[in-house]
Amino acid sequence: MHFAPAPVATGGPEFDGFEPRVLESTVGSGAVDWHLALLLALSGVGSLVVFALALSAFRRRRSLPYLLITAALGALVLRPIVGTGTVLGYVPMDLHHTVEHLLDVVIAGLLIAAVVSVGSLERGSRGVEETEESR
Template structure:
C-alpha cells in the first residue's frame, strides 16, 4: 500500500533545488524542440489546406511552444512561479478549447467518407 511520506513530498516540491536541475532543463529543451517541430509541420499543413480546422490545430501547437518558453523562463528565474502557474494553466485551458473548436468545425463541414478523403 502507498504511504505518504512528507519528507519525500517536501524534497520534490522544493523549487530552488529543482530550479537549475539538468534533468528539468533537458526535458524542457526536448519539449521545445519537439513542440517547435510539430508547430512548423502544423503551419506547413495549414498553409497547404487553408482551413479553419488546420488553423486552430496550428494555434494549439503554437501555444505548446509558448508554454515551453514560459517553463524555460521560470527555470532561469525570468518568470516568477506564480505567473508560471497562471500562464501554464490558462494555456492548458486554451489548448483544450481550441482543439474542441477544431473538432466542432470539422464535424460541421460536409460529411466525407474515408474513401472521399483518400489521397488528401
C-alpha cells in the same frame, strides 16, 4: 521572491548515493538541474517541429480546422518557453502556474473548436450533396 532548490535524496537502495548535477544559472536563484534543462530543451525542439509541420499542413489546406489545430500547437510551443523562464528566474512560480493553466484552456478550446468546425463543415457539405441529388 527566492525559491530554494528541492532537497536531493542520497540514501536508500533506489538512489545509491546518486546526486544530480546542477547547472549554474546567471539569473534567478542559482542551481538548475541538468535533467530539467534537457527536458525543457527537448520539449521546446519537439514542439517547434510539430508546430512547423502543422503550419506546413495549414498552408496547403487553408481551412478553419487546420488553422485552429495550428494555433493550438503554437500555444503548445509557449509552454517550454514559460518553463525555461521560470527555471531561470524570469517568471515567478505563481505566474508560471497561471500562464500554464491558461495555455491548457486555450489549447483545449482551440482543439474543441477544430472538432466542432469539422462537424459543421461535414453537415454543410452533406446538405449541398443532398439538394443536388434530389434535383
